[in-house]
């Protein structure tokens with residue numbers, strides 16, 4: 301039987317909505333974008349409101365996709381869940397763990413769909429790497445997540461403010477991949493966090509974790525990186541090295557580059573959201589968020605030179 305089309309509202313109309321969400325929604329065939337809620341942004345063909353409260357006062361919706369910065373996301377999700385809607389949240393799902401737990405409880409008690417949209421998990425090689433790791437012994441893991449914040453997040457002061465995740469905003473994508481592909485447990489051991497003297501969140505971090513109790517996992521994270529970005533995960537195993545490059549858009553096994561279908565992350569997210577709504581289920585995994593929270597909890601912070609966009 302065909303799925304019914306869902307009347308969707310978008311909350312927060314910024315870079316990621318324009319880069320990815322609008323095209324994915326348009327091609328989904330499962331959602332009608334009815335309205336938007338954002339202080340300023342709007343989308344042609346959809347009614348524009350300045351807040352979720354105003355949007356819900358005028359529109360009948362089935363679902364919302366919340367694409368604001370994480371700091372304001374939980375209160376918006378609470379309004380949507382209390383209004384009986386299905387809710388998809390951009391990553392990171394919330395700014396704190398207690399907010400995440402609250403949302404999960406609200407959704408469960410209302411029998412509503414709540415979906416944490418870990419887009420990097422939707423890259424093509426993730427399932428293949430997960431399958432490949434089930435019968436190999438992992439010896440070491442290295443994550444290199446280097447990018448220029450001026451290029452990838454121009455003017456986004458929220459990202460470097462306290463609660464904005466800083467370098468963990470992009471690096472949580474690596475953790476979303478690792479927590480999906482690894483057949484075991486990741487635990488944070490230590491973290492060195494470099495916070496610019498005029499900002500509240502780390503712009504650099506060096507994090508040590510263990511996989512399954514003893515396998516070393518090192519994360520070298522830097523948003524103050526001039527030059528070509530690197531979003532690489534290197535997994536050394538007893539039967540060779542698996543590399544996930546470009547945030548999962550490229551992968552190789554022992555240097556042999558494997559084929560990858562590109563551009564499917566956000567279409568897959570919206571297909572999954574529709575499927576969850578249709579079957580009355582939630583998918584709200586906060587594993588990557590817990591690891592970031594742990595790194596912040598055990599992290600040793602040093603102040604570094606001021607950063608200006």
Ligand code: NAP
Nearest residue numbers: 312313314315316337338339340367368369370372390391
């Ligand atoms: P952005 O460009 O700063 O956009 C955020 C949008 O949210 C802006 O339109 C902002 O409006 C709006 N907003 C702020 N407070 C709001 C509120 N209370 N109600 C409604 N709208 C509100 O940020 P972004 O890059 O799109 O990132 C948004 C989220 O997506 C982040 O969690 C990020 O991690 C995630 N994400 C980003 C990327 C990327 O490449 N940028 C990729 C994947 C995921 P004003 O500008 O008027 O304040």
